[in-house]
Amino acid sequence: xxxxxxxxxxxxxxxxxxxxxxxxxxxxxxxxxxxxxxxxxxxxxxxxxxxxxxxxxxxxxxxxxxxxxxxxxxxxxxxxxxxxxxxxxxxxxxxxxxxxxxxxxxxxxxxxxxxxxxxxxxxxxxxxxxxxxxxxxxxxxxxxxxxxxxxxxxxxxxxxxxxxxxxxxxxxxxxxxxxxxxxxxxxxxxxxxxxxxxxxxxxxxxxxxxxxxxxxxxxxxxxxxxxxxxxxxxxxxxxxxxxxxxxxxxxxxxxxxxxxxxxxxxxxxxxxxxxxxxxxxxxxxxxxxxxxxxxxxxxxxxxxxxxxxxxxxxxxxxxxxxxxxxxxxxxxxxxxxxxxxxxxxxxxxxxxxxxxxxxxxxxxxxx
Amino acid sequence: xxxxxxxxxxxxxxxxxxxxxxxxxxxxxxxxxxxxxxxxxxxxxxxxxxxxxxxxxxxxxxxxxxxxxxxxxxxxxxxxxxxxxxxxxxxxxxxxxxxxxxxxxxxxxxxxxxxxxxxxxxxxxxxxxxxxxxxxxxxxxxxxxxxxxxxxxxxxxxxxxxxxxxxxxxxxxxxxxxxxxxxxxxxxxxxxxxxxxxxxxxxxxxxxxxxxxxxxxxxxxxxxxxxxxxxxxxxxxxxxxxxxxxxxxxxxxxxxxxxxxxxxxxxxxxxxxxxxxxxxxxxxxxxxxxxxxxxxxxxxxxxxxxxxxxxxxxxxxxxxxxxxxxxxxxxxxxxxxxxxxxxxxxxxxxxxxxxxxxxxxxxxxxx
Numbered sequence: 001x002x003x004x005x006x007x008x009x010x011x012x013x014x015x016x017x018x019x020x021x022x023x024x025x026x027x028x029x030x031x032x033x034x035x036x037x038x039x040x041x042x043x044x045x046x047x048x049x050x051x052x053x054x055x056x057x058x059x060x061x062x063x064x065x066x067x068x069x070x071x072x073x074x075x076x077x078x079x080x081x082x083x084x085x086x087x088x089x090x091x092x093x094x095x096x097x098x099x100x101x102x103x104x105x106x107x108x109x110x111x112x113x114x115x116x117x118x119x120x121x122x123x124x125x126x127x128x129x130x131x132x133x134x135x136x137x138x139x140x141x142x143x144x145x146x147x148x149x150x151x152x153x154x155x156x157x158x159x160x161x162x163x164x165x166x167x168x169x170x171x172x173x174x175x176x177x178x179x180x181x182x183x184x185x186x187x188x189x190x191x192x193x194x195x196x197x198x199x200x201x202x203x204x205x206x207x208x209x210x211x212x213x214x215x216x217x218x219x220x221x222x223x224x225x226x227x228x229x230x231x232x233x234x235x236x237x238x239x240x241x242x243x244x245x246x247x248x249x250x251x252x253x254x255x256x257x258x259x260x261x262x263x264x265x266x267x268x269x270x271x272x273x274x275x276x277x278x279x280x281x282x283x284x285x286x287x288x289x290x291x292x293x294x295x296x297x298x299x300x301x302x303x304x305x306x307x308x309x310x311x312x313x314x315x316x317x318x319x320x321x322x323x324x325x326x327x328x329x330x331x332x333x334x335x336x337x338x339x340x341x342x343x344x345x346x347x348x349x350x351x352x353x354x355x356x357x358x359x360x361x362x363x364x365x366x367x
Numbered sequence: 368x369x370x371x372x373x374x375x376x377x378x379x380x381x382x383x384x385x386x387x388x389x390x391x392x393x394x395x396x397x398x399x400x401x402x403x404x405x406x407x408x409x410x411x412x413x414x415x416x417x418x419x420x421x422x423x424x425x426x427x428x429x430x431x432x433x434x435x436x437x438x439x440x441x442x443x444x445x446x447x448x449x450x451x452x453x454x455x456x457x458x459x460x461x462x463x464x465x466x467x468x469x470x471x472x473x474x475x476x477x478x479x480x481x482x483x484x485x486x487x488x489x490x491x492x493x494x495x496x497x498x499x500x501x502x503x504x505x506x507x508x509x510x511x512x513x514x515x516x517x518x519x520x521x522x523x524x525x526x527x528x529x530x531x532x533x534x535x536x537x538x539x540x541x542x543x544x545x546x547x548x549x550x551x552x553x554x555x556x557x558x559x560x561x562x563x564x565x566x567x568x569x570x571x572x573x574x575x576x577x578x579x580x581x582x583x584x585x586x587x588x589x590x591x592x593x594x595x596x597x598x599x600x601x602x603x604x605x606x607x608x609x610x611x612x613x614x615x616x617x618x619x620x621x622x623x624x625x626x627x628x629x630x631x632x633x634x635x636x637x638x639x640x641x642x643x644x645x646x647x648x649x650x651x652x653x654x655x656x657x658x659x660x661x662x663x664x665x666x667x668x669x670x671x672x673x674x675x676x677x678x679x680x681x682x683x684x685x686x687x688x689x690x691x692x693x694x695x696x697x698x699x700x701x702x703x704x705x706x707x708x709x710x711x712x713x714x715x716x717x718x719x720x721x722x723x724x725x726x727x728x729x730x731x732x733x734x
Contacts, residue, residue: 003733014733168637188555189565197636198556198565200588200597201701205636221567230567230597232733233726269564269572270535334568359600360734366370366381366599367727 001228001356005182005215005237009034009138009161010063013353014238015228016217017345018067018141019245021254022051022058027345028245029062036065036141045127052135065139065163066132070125070147071305087311091300095315098293104322107314111321121306126151133158139182143193144281145171146178153179165219167195167202169209176210183210184240187220191243191333193283194220194274200234207235223335225355229363243332247339248348261342263288263325269337276301278331280308286330290319368595368723372549372582372604376401376505376528377430380720381605382595383584384712385434385508386612388621389418389425394712395612396429403432403508412494419502432506432530433499437492437514438672454678458667462682465660471689474681478688488673493518500525506549510560511648512538513545520546532586534562534569536576543577550577551607554587558610558700560650561587561641567601574602590702592722596730610699614706615715628709630655630692636704644679645698647672653697657686 003014012032019025025035037055042048055064129151132140140147140155141163147155155162156179163182166172172183185206187199197205199220207216218231219240231239245251246264263286273287277294280303285291293299302308312329319329370381379399386392392402404422409415422431496518499507507514507522508530514522522529523546530549533539539550552573554566564572566587574583585598586607598606612618613631630653640654644661647670652658660666669675679696686696 001734187565187567189568197701198554198567198588200554200566200594201556201636201704204591204593205704221565224571226571226601227567229730230600232730233596233600234593269568334564337568337572357734360730363596363599363727363730367368367724 003237018242023250023253026058029059029064031349039128063138067141068125172206189334190220192331203234223338229359259323259325269334280305370604385609390617390620393425396426398716406495430505434508435492539573556701557587559698570601590705596726626690626692643669647675
């Protein structure tokens with residue numbers, strides 16, 4: 001498989017892999033796709049800098065990208081402490097009560113409780129961009145749409161392409177008008193932030209809206225070669241895959257073996273839920289006792305971004321430490337039903353390409 | 368395009384078109400697909416019989432099918448009057464109040480108010496099957512899953528294939544175990560009754576579960592040749608399309624020009640909602656002031672099938688007569704965003720085939 005996008009990005013296969021793990025990202029790039037490292041977990045720009053140094057040494061000279069989380073409209077951002085003050089007691093109390101009833105232990109005294117994930121803050125996302133542009137990144141993707149114009153401008157000055165996620169054709173149109181180079185059409189079935197329109201409908205719609213100007217990637221529901229081939233049939237120039245890499249050995253290398261990974265392996269495609277509890281915007285998560293608790297009658301409505309992120313930040317730390325497969329908080333798409341074994345990134349990539357090839361051969365017989 | 372399904376059904380193209388209009392169904396069959404006539408609108412079996420006589424004369428000897436609505440578990444069915452008594456006053460009052468506030472006029476005195484749609488009743492659906500088996504139908508599809516064993520048995524005795532819709536792989540498995548011949552994998556984005564799992568994820572899942580035993584049709588989000596090609600790439604043996612035929616001239620021939628059709632032409636892919644208000648089971652409808660009213664805080668929860676059908680039956684008659692594009696009650700999928708002009712069935716079919724062919728050629732260039 002080789003689309004125009006491959007030449008544009010300097011990659012062999014039109015498979016773009018989003019992942020919070022540098023081990024996964026580097027392995028995807030080494031396997032001929034484009035690994036895109038999610039930056040939101042880095043509160044400290046220096047830490048990201050060090051990880052990108054590692055990427056530079058471990059991608060074998062292949063291209064890679066980064067993914068930041070930057071709302072297109074810059075929020076009026078107060079200092080950390082003021083944002084904390086905006087969180088209602090009712091919400092804090094609900095989180096406390098819920099964690100207790102789910103049997104999630106408190107953090108030990110020596111845990112760094114201040115380690116809330118700050119990557120959702122605009123200033124922190126900007127520091128990610130600053131650091132990334134010091135490295136030979138090929139792509140900066142923004143999970144929340146068009147980045148601000150100066151960010152797009154600076155990326156272009158560095159010869160870096162800018163990608164933006166879109167859940168509607170009108171969003172894609174806006175991104176391209178603002179200078180975005182690649183649109184990721186993220187369907188309803190995708191993990192993380194996602195809209196209402198399913199990949200099957202969304203991809204051709206976005207291709208019809210902007211496909212003559214920029215390449216469109218299909219995201220949501222892709223974890224097999226058949227689905228990659230379907231994405232290309234819909235008019236996409238490639239597949240953007242996120243969830244599927246969570247079930248890889250390389251993911252475990254960065255983020256450890258965990259109840260989360262075991263929960264993902266056990267889940268089927270019905271075991272996800274689209275909810276605002278993770279960030280304040282609708283995002284698809286694994287359905288667990290934690291997401292169930294938020295859909296009970298006594299649960300408060302989630303707060304807007306970034307307050308919800310801050311509200312649940314310590315809860316996420318506690319949940320992660322408790323290592324209980326029934327109380328996981330993890331974005332994942334409906335493709336989780338196809339994630340049934342932990343494999344190497346390289347093996348995943350070879351299977352995708354092999355099955356896509358078989359699909360094209362099968363289509364030859366019926367076209 | 369020619370799959371094994373084409374030989375099985377005796378059709379030229381693997382396009383199966385579900386429609387409540389005999390004019391559309393006959394035109395689809397004449398164009399080389401399989402027209403499947405929805406029977407739920409026929410309260411009177413004799414009326415269906417007459418329409419199938421018409422089909423026999425107007426399909427040019429090509430195969431066609433029928434679609435019934437038969438819950439797999441036979442409900443304890445009381446006489447019409449007892450079902451009416453099971454509907455709470457609160458619900459009747461809400462419907463009355465809502466129609467008034469939406470400006471939907473009462474029925475004129477001479478209108479046959481008793482003409483509730485009874486096709487949702489098991490006994491009526493059975494009468495549809497009885498009538499259909501007197502005609503040379505090729506397929507009986509059931510919108511609610513496996514029909515009862517005796518219905519499957521009788522269909523097979525008549526050499527008629529049985530298809531059943533499935534929104535989960537486990538449902539598909541159950542259908543095939545009961546003797547169903549064709550599974551329709553109906554994704555979340557589809558119109559009418561639909562589950563949570565999107566077509567992109569659902570089709571390969573159902574193909575993996577039962578595809579070695581029976582053909583699987585992809586349903587949900589299909590209204591272009593790219594989407595037909597994607598469905599085949601996912602492993603489907605053909606496309607099951609319902610919504611798209613609502614924007615055809617032949618549909619208007621059966622059911623008249625209407626505000627409904629104008630509303631569908633104006634809608635985009637975000638203008639649908641999945642709700643239980645149409646039948647008691649989750650179904651995707653056009654989003655209008657009617658569906659909005661049911662999601663207000665003061666709205667009661669929809670009743671179970673068939674009570675909800677009976678509750679809204681007269682409302683549907685009134686809404687249809689009022690001919691207001693803002694107060695339509697109509698099942699339609701997210702593909703409504705691609706329904707922007709009223710065309711002949713034949714032209715729609717030719718476009719689907721042409722674009723699918725172009726898609727295969729395009730894929731040749733990138734595979």
